[in-house]
Amino acid sequence: MAKIDRINQKILHELLRDGRLPNTELADRVGLSPSACLRRVQELERQGVIKGYRAVLDPVALGNGFVAYVTVGLSDHTKAAQEGFERSVARYDEVRECHNITGTVEYLLRVEAEDLVAYKRFHTDKLGTLAQVHQIVTHVVMGSPKDERA
Amino acid sequence: MAKIDRINQKILHELLRDGRLPNTELADRVGLSPSACLRRVQELERQGVIKGYRAVLDPVALGNGFVAYVTVGLSDHTKAAQEGFERSVARYDEVRECHNITGTVEYLLRVEAEDLVAYKRFHTDKLGTLAQVHQIVTHVVMGSPKDERA
DNA sequence: TCAATCTTCGCCATTTATTGCCAAATTATT
DNA sequence: AATAATTTGGCAATAAATGGCGAAGATTGA
Numbered sequence A, B: 001m002a003k004i005d006r007i008n009q010k011i012l013h014e015l016l017r018d019g020r021l022p023n024t025e026l027a028d029r030v031g032l033s034p035s036a037c038l039r040r041v042q043e044l045e046r047q048g049v050i051k052g053y054r055a056v057l058d059p060v061a062l063g064n065g066f067v068a069y070v071t072v073g074l075s076d077h078t079k080a081a082q083e084g085f086e087r088s089v090a091r092y093d094e095v096r097e098c099h100n101i102t103g104t105v106e107y108l109l110r111v112e113a114e115d116l117v118a119y120k121r122f123h124t125d126k127l128g129t130l131a132q133v134h135q136i137v138t139h140v141v142m143g144s145p146k147d148e149r150a
Numbered sequence C: 001t002c003a004a005t006c007t008t009c010g011c012c013a014t015t016t017a018t019t020g021c022c023a024a025a026t027t028a029t030t
Numbered sequence D: 001a002a003t004a005a006t007t008t009g010g011c012a013a014t015a016a017a018t019g020g021c022g023a024a025g026a027t028t029g030a
Helices: A006-017 A023-030 A034-047 A079-091 A116-129 B006-017 B023-030 B034-047 B079-091 B116-129
Strands: A050-057 A066-074 A095-101 A107-113 A133-147 B050-057 B066-074 B095-101 B107-113 B133-147
Touching (some): A006 A034, A006 A050, A023 A034, A034 A050, A050 B006, A066 A079, A066 B095, A095 B066, A116 A133, B006 B050, B034 B050, B066 B079
Antiparallel strands (some): A050 B050, A066 A107
Protein backbone atom coordinates (compact mmCIF):
# COMPACT_ATOMS: atom_id res chain seq x y z
CA MET A 1 0.00 0.00 0.00
CA ALA A 2 2.19 2.81 1.22
CA LYS A 3 5.35 2.49 -0.82
CA ILE A 4 7.73 5.25 0.10
CA ASP A 5 10.44 5.31 -2.54
CA ARG A 6 13.30 7.77 -2.68
CA ILE A 7 11.25 10.43 -4.43
CA ASN A 8 8.36 10.22 -2.01
CA GLN A 9 10.82 10.50 0.84
CA LYS A 10 12.16 13.70 -0.62
CA ILE A 11 8.63 14.99 -1.10
CA LEU A 12 7.75 14.29 2.52
CA HIS A 13 11.00 15.78 3.70
CA GLU A 14 10.39 18.99 1.81
CA LEU A 15 6.76 19.27 2.88
CA LEU A 16 7.73 18.67 6.48
CA ARG A 17 10.03 21.65 6.29
CA ASP A 18 7.64 23.83 4.32
CA GLY A 19 4.08 22.67 3.98
CA ARG A 20 3.26 25.52 1.63
CA LEU A 21 5.96 24.78 -0.89
CA PRO A 22 4.35 25.38 -4.30
CA ASN A 23 3.92 22.20 -6.27
CA THR A 24 6.03 23.60 -9.10
CA GLU A 25 8.93 24.28 -6.75
CA LEU A 26 8.49 20.92 -5.03
CA ALA A 27 8.49 19.17 -8.41
CA ASP A 28 11.69 20.95 -9.26
CA ARG A 29 13.43 19.92 -6.04
CA VAL A 30 12.52 16.25 -6.34
CA GLY A 31 13.20 16.14 -10.06
CA LEU A 32 9.72 15.53 -11.41
CA SER A 33 7.28 17.38 -13.62
CA PRO A 34 4.62 19.35 -11.73
CA SER A 35 1.81 17.02 -12.73
CA ALA A 36 3.64 13.85 -11.74
CA CYS A 37 4.67 15.44 -8.48
CA LEU A 38 1.15 16.58 -7.74
CA ARG A 39 -0.22 13.12 -8.36
CA ARG A 40 2.24 11.69 -5.84
CA VAL A 41 1.35 14.26 -3.20
CA GLN A 42 -2.35 13.64 -3.72
CA GLU A 43 -1.79 9.91 -3.40
CA LEU A 44 0.16 10.40 -0.17
CA GLU A 45 -2.71 12.49 1.16
CA ARG A 46 -5.26 9.90 0.11
CA GLN A 47 -3.28 7.13 1.78
CA GLY A 48 -3.09 9.11 4.98
CA VAL A 49 0.70 9.39 5.00
CA ILE A 50 0.17 13.14 4.84
CA LYS A 51 -2.50 13.74 7.45
CA GLY A 52 -2.80 17.45 6.83
CA TYR A 53 -1.05 20.78 6.92
CA ARG A 54 -0.66 23.24 9.76
CA ALA A 55 0.62 26.73 10.26
CA VAL A 56 3.30 26.90 12.93
CA LEU A 57 2.45 29.78 15.23
CA ASP A 58 4.64 31.57 17.73
CA PRO A 59 3.21 30.96 21.24
CA VAL A 60 4.75 34.19 22.52
CA ALA A 61 3.24 36.36 19.78
CA LEU A 62 -0.08 34.66 20.45
CA GLY A 63 0.08 35.54 24.11
CA ASN A 64 1.08 32.07 25.25
CA GLY A 65 4.48 32.77 26.71
CA PHE A 66 4.26 29.97 29.24
CA VAL A 67 4.76 26.36 28.18
CA ALA A 68 5.04 23.38 30.49
CA TYR A 69 5.01 19.62 30.37
CA VAL A 70 2.88 18.19 33.12
CA THR A 71 2.80 14.61 34.32
CA VAL A 72 -0.49 13.45 35.75
CA GLY A 73 -1.11 10.38 37.87
CA LEU A 74 -4.63 9.06 38.34
CA SER A 75 -5.99 7.74 41.61
CA ASP A 76 -7.22 4.55 40.02
CA HIS A 77 -6.50 2.84 36.75
CA THR A 78 -9.96 1.89 35.61
CA LYS A 79 -11.07 2.46 32.07
CA ALA A 80 -13.77 4.79 33.31
CA ALA A 81 -11.28 6.99 35.14
CA GLN A 82 -9.03 7.23 32.09
CA GLU A 83 -11.88 8.08 29.77
CA GLY A 84 -13.22 10.68 32.17
CA PHE A 85 -9.82 12.32 32.44
CA GLU A 86 -9.25 12.27 28.70
CA ARG A 87 -12.64 13.81 28.06
CA SER A 88 -11.84 16.62 30.47
CA VAL A 89 -8.46 17.55 29.05
CA ALA A 90 -9.93 17.47 25.54
CA ARG A 91 -12.06 20.42 26.62
CA TYR A 92 -9.19 22.46 28.05
CA ASP A 93 -7.73 24.82 25.46
CA GLU A 94 -4.51 25.11 27.45
CA VAL A 95 -3.81 21.42 26.90
CA ARG A 96 -2.27 21.11 23.46
CA GLU A 97 -1.15 17.50 23.79
CA CYS A 98 -2.10 14.61 26.00
CA HIS A 99 -0.06 11.43 25.82
CA ASN A 100 -0.77 8.18 27.59
CA ILE A 101 2.65 6.94 28.66
CA THR A 102 4.35 4.11 30.49
CA GLY A 103 6.04 4.79 33.79
CA THR A 104 5.07 5.79 37.28
CA VAL A 105 2.34 8.13 36.04
CA GLU A 106 -0.26 7.70 33.31
CA TYR A 107 -0.26 10.95 31.38
CA LEU A 108 2.06 13.58 29.98
CA LEU A 109 0.46 16.87 28.96
CA ARG A 110 1.82 19.82 27.06
CA VAL A 111 0.18 22.95 28.42
CA GLU A 112 0.39 26.44 26.94
CA ALA A 113 -0.78 29.47 28.88
CA GLU A 114 -0.35 33.22 28.75
CA ASP A 115 1.88 33.41 31.80
CA LEU A 116 2.58 31.83 35.16
CA VAL A 117 -0.55 33.36 36.67
CA ALA A 118 -2.73 31.94 33.93
CA TYR A 119 -1.03 28.59 34.37
CA LYS A 120 -1.69 28.58 38.10
CA ARG A 121 -5.35 29.24 37.32
CA PHE A 122 -5.40 26.27 34.99
CA HIS A 123 -3.54 24.13 37.51
CA THR A 124 -5.80 24.97 40.41
CA ASP A 125 -9.21 25.53 38.85
CA LYS A 126 -9.12 22.96 36.09
CA LEU A 127 -6.62 20.14 36.55
CA GLY A 128 -6.84 20.29 40.33
CA THR A 129 -10.59 19.88 40.39
CA LEU A 130 -10.68 16.64 38.42
CA ALA A 131 -11.71 13.78 40.66
CA GLN A 132 -9.55 11.24 38.86
CA VAL A 133 -6.34 13.21 39.28
CA HIS A 134 -4.08 12.05 42.05
CA GLN A 135 -0.71 13.63 41.27
CA ILE A 136 0.44 16.60 39.22
CA VAL A 137 4.06 17.47 38.48
CA THR A 138 4.86 20.56 36.43
CA HIS A 139 7.98 20.89 34.31
CA VAL A 140 8.30 24.41 32.95
CA VAL A 141 9.87 24.66 29.50
CA MET A 142 12.79 27.05 29.66
CA GLY A 143 13.76 26.53 26.06
CA SER A 144 13.51 24.13 23.14
CA PRO A 145 16.88 23.65 21.44
CA LYS A 146 15.17 21.39 18.94
CA ASP A 147 11.52 21.46 18.04
CA GLU A 148 10.21 19.74 14.95
CA ARG A 149 6.71 19.33 16.18
CA ALA A 150 4.36 18.90 13.26
CA MET B 1 3.40 45.50 17.03
CA ALA B 2 1.44 42.28 16.89
CA LYS B 3 -2.17 43.33 17.09
CA ILE B 4 -4.36 40.29 16.87
CA ASP B 5 -7.89 41.48 16.21
CA ARG B 6 -10.89 39.27 15.69
CA ILE B 7 -10.18 38.76 12.00
CA ASN B 8 -6.55 37.82 12.53
CA GLN B 9 -7.63 35.36 15.19
CA LYS B 10 -9.94 33.72 12.68
CA ILE B 11 -7.15 33.66 10.11
CA LEU B 12 -4.77 31.98 12.54
CA HIS B 13 -7.44 29.56 13.64
CA GLU B 14 -8.14 28.50 10.08
CA LEU B 15 -4.47 28.21 9.14
CA LEU B 16 -3.78 26.17 12.25
CA ARG B 17 -6.39 23.70 11.12
CA ASP B 18 -5.38 23.74 7.46
CA GLY B 19 -2.14 25.43 6.53
CA ARG B 20 -2.79 24.93 2.84
CA LEU B 21 -6.13 26.68 2.76
CA PRO B 22 -6.17 28.70 -0.48
CA ASN B 23 -6.16 32.42 0.12
CA THR B 24 -9.45 32.82 -1.71
CA GLU B 25 -11.16 30.31 0.55
CA LEU B 26 -9.53 31.78 3.65
CA ALA B 27 -10.67 35.26 2.64
CA ASP B 28 -14.18 33.94 2.22
CA ARG B 29 -14.22 32.33 5.66
CA VAL B 30 -12.97 35.40 7.50
CA GLY B 31 -15.11 37.78 5.46
CA LEU B 32 -12.46 39.71 3.56
CA SER B 33 -11.47 40.16 -0.04
CA PRO B 34 -8.58 37.96 -1.20
CA SER B 35 -6.19 40.87 -1.49
CA ALA B 36 -6.91 42.25 1.99
CA CYS B 37 -6.70 38.77 3.44
CA LEU B 38 -3.40 38.03 1.73
CA ARG B 39 -1.89 41.24 3.10
CA ARG B 40 -2.86 40.24 6.63
CA VAL B 41 -1.38 36.77 6.26
CA GLN B 42 1.84 38.17 4.84
CA GLU B 43 2.04 40.65 7.69
CA LEU B 44 1.55 37.88 10.25
CA GLU B 45 4.34 35.94 8.57
CA ARG B 46 6.60 38.98 8.52
CA GLN B 47 5.94 39.65 12.20
CA GLY B 48 6.78 36.07 13.05
CA VAL B 49 3.36 35.22 14.43
CA ILE B 50 3.19 32.62 11.69
CA LYS B 51 6.58 30.96 11.87
CA GLY B 52 6.01 28.60 8.97
CA TYR B 53 3.96 25.75 7.61
CA ARG B 54 4.37 22.02 8.04
CA ALA B 55 2.85 18.87 6.65
CA VAL B 56 1.52 16.60 9.37
CA LEU B 57 2.76 13.10 8.65
CA ASP B 58 1.56 9.80 10.03
CA PRO B 59 4.45 8.24 12.02
CA VAL B 60 3.10 4.74 11.48
CA ALA B 61 2.84 5.11 7.70
CA LEU B 62 6.36 6.50 7.75
CA GLY B 63 7.65 3.48 9.58
CA ASN B 64 7.96 5.24 12.91
CA GLY B 65 5.57 3.19 14.97
CA PHE B 66 7.47 3.77 18.19
CA VAL B 67 7.20 7.07 20.01
CA ALA B 68 8.61 7.84 23.45
CA TYR B 69 9.25 10.77 25.72
CA VAL B 70 12.65 10.50 27.32
CA THR B 71 13.92 12.48 30.30
CA VAL B 72 17.64 13.06 30.38
CA GLY B 73 19.74 14.17 33.33
CA LEU B 74 23.24 15.51 32.80
CA SER B 75 26.18 14.70 35.02
CA ASP B 76 27.11 18.34 35.45
CA HIS B 77 25.25 21.54 34.82
CA THR B 78 27.90 23.59 33.09
CA LYS B 79 27.08 25.58 30.00
CA ALA B 80 29.57 23.52 28.05
CA ALA B 81 27.87 20.26 28.98
CA GLN B 82 24.47 21.59 28.00
CA GLU B 83 25.68 22.92 24.68
CA GLY B 84 27.49 19.70 23.92
CA PHE B 85 24.39 17.67 24.64
CA GLU B 86 22.13 19.93 22.61
CA ARG B 87 24.49 19.80 19.67
CA SER B 88 24.43 16.01 19.77
CA VAL B 89 20.67 15.58 19.88
CA ALA B 90 20.33 18.11 17.08
CA ARG B 91 22.12 15.58 14.89
CA TYR B 92 19.94 12.62 15.85
CA ASP B 93 17.05 12.20 13.45
CA GLU B 94 15.12 10.15 16.00
CA VAL B 95 14.93 13.17 18.31
CA ARG B 96 12.05 15.29 17.09
CA GLU B 97 11.90 17.61 20.08
CA CYS B 98 14.29 18.59 22.83
CA HIS B 99 13.00 20.74 25.66
CA ASN B 100 15.03 22.22 28.48
CA ILE B 101 12.78 21.86 31.51
CA THR B 102 12.69 22.54 35.22
CA GLY B 103 12.65 19.64 37.65
CA THR B 104 14.93 16.85 38.74
CA VAL B 105 16.30 16.38 35.21
CA GLU B 106 17.35 18.88 32.58
CA TYR B 107 15.87 17.64 29.32
CA LEU B 108 12.73 16.13 27.89
CA LEU B 109 13.04 14.56 24.45
CA ARG B 110 10.44 13.27 22.05
CA VAL B 111 11.92 10.34 20.17
CA GLU B 112 10.41 8.57 17.16
CA ALA B 113 11.76 5.26 15.91
CA GLU B 114 10.66 2.43 13.68
CA ASP B 115 10.11 -0.03 16.50
CA LEU B 116 11.36 -1.07 19.91
CA VAL B 117 14.50 -2.60 18.43
CA ALA B 118 15.37 0.59 16.60
CA TYR B 119 14.71 2.54 19.75
CA LYS B 120 17.01 0.34 21.79
CA ARG B 121 19.70 0.96 19.19
CA PHE B 122 19.20 4.71 19.56
CA HIS B 123 19.15 4.40 23.34
CA THR B 124 22.32 2.35 23.56
CA ASP B 125 24.45 3.51 20.64
CA LYS B 126 23.55 7.18 20.57
CA LEU B 127 22.11 8.57 23.80
CA GLY B 128 24.04 6.17 25.96
CA THR B 129 27.40 7.09 24.50
CA LEU B 130 27.14 10.81 25.25
CA ALA B 131 29.61 11.74 27.96
CA GLN B 132 27.34 14.40 29.43
CA VAL B 133 24.41 12.07 29.98
CA HIS B 134 23.95 10.80 33.50
CA GLN B 135 20.41 9.48 33.60
CA ILE B 136 17.90 8.32 31.00
CA VAL B 137 14.26 7.47 31.69
CA THR B 138 12.05 6.28 28.83
CA HIS B 139 8.29 6.79 28.76
CA VAL B 140 6.75 4.92 25.86
CA VAL B 141 3.73 6.62 24.29
CA MET B 142 0.84 4.17 24.25
CA GLY B 143 -1.58 6.68 22.78
CA SER B 144 -2.29 10.37 22.37
CA PRO B 145 -5.91 11.18 23.17
CA LYS B 146 -5.19 14.78 22.23
CA ASP B 147 -2.48 15.95 19.91
CA GLU B 148 -2.51 19.43 18.48
CA ARG B 149 1.19 19.61 17.85
CA ALA B 150 1.92 22.22 15.25
C1' DT C 1 14.08 -13.24 -24.31
C1' DC C 2 10.07 -11.27 -25.81
C1' DA C 3 5.56 -9.54 -25.73
C1' DA C 4 1.49 -8.09 -23.15
C1' DT C 5 0.12 -5.33 -19.36
C1' DC C 6 0.18 -2.04 -16.04
C1' DT C 7 2.25 2.01 -14.04
C1' DT C 8 4.23 6.44 -14.09
C1' DC C 9 5.91 9.98 -16.71
C1' DG C 10 6.10 14.59 -19.29
C1' DC C 11 3.66 17.81 -22.14
C1' DC C 12 -0.17 20.69 -23.03
C1' DA C 13 -4.62 23.17 -22.31
C1' DT C 14 -7.87 24.78 -18.99
C1' DT C 15 -9.23 26.28 -14.66
C1' DT C 16 -8.09 28.41 -10.41
C1' DA C 17 -5.27 31.09 -7.28
C1' DT C 18 -1.84 34.66 -6.22
C1' DT C 19 -0.30 39.20 -6.20
C1' DG C 20 0.49 44.18 -7.21
C1' DC C 21 -1.95 48.52 -8.09
C1' DC C 22 -5.18 52.18 -7.36
C1' DA C 23 -9.30 54.42 -5.93
C1' DA C 24 -12.82 54.25 -2.31
C1' DA C 25 -14.02 53.59 2.36
C1' DT C 26 -13.06 53.31 7.08
C1' DT C 27 -10.68 54.66 11.21
C1' DA C 28 -7.80 57.62 13.91
C1' DT C 29 -5.97 62.36 14.98
C1' DT C 30 -6.05 67.08 15.80
C1' DA D 1 -15.46 68.53 11.60
C1' DA D 2 -11.59 68.36 8.67
C1' DT D 3 -7.42 66.01 7.70
C1' DA D 4 -4.24 62.26 7.78
C1' DA D 5 -3.22 57.43 7.96
C1' DT D 6 -4.79 52.63 7.36
C1' DT D 7 -7.26 49.29 5.42
C1' DT D 8 -10.31 47.68 2.09
C1' DG D 9 -12.30 45.86 -2.46
C1' DG D 10 -12.05 45.41 -7.37
C1' DC D 11 -9.34 44.69 -11.30
C1' DA D 12 -5.71 42.95 -14.28
C1' DA D 13 -1.53 40.41 -14.99
C1' DT D 14 1.14 36.67 -13.54
C1' DA D 15 1.74 32.21 -11.67
C1' DA D 16 0.19 27.79 -10.06
C1' DA D 17 -2.89 23.75 -9.86
C1' DT D 18 -5.21 20.26 -12.22
C1' DG D 19 -6.80 16.84 -15.62
C1' DG D 20 -6.37 14.56 -20.24
C1' DC D 21 -3.48 12.10 -23.37
C1' DG D 22 0.05 9.65 -25.60
C1' DA D 23 4.82 7.90 -24.71
C1' DA D 24 8.39 5.87 -21.92
C1' DG D 25 9.47 2.63 -18.45
C1' DA D 26 8.79 -1.24 -15.36
C1' DT D 27 6.68 -5.80 -14.39
C1' DT D 28 4.89 -10.24 -15.35
C1' DG D 29 4.42 -14.54 -17.54
C1' DA D 30 5.18 -17.53 -21.21
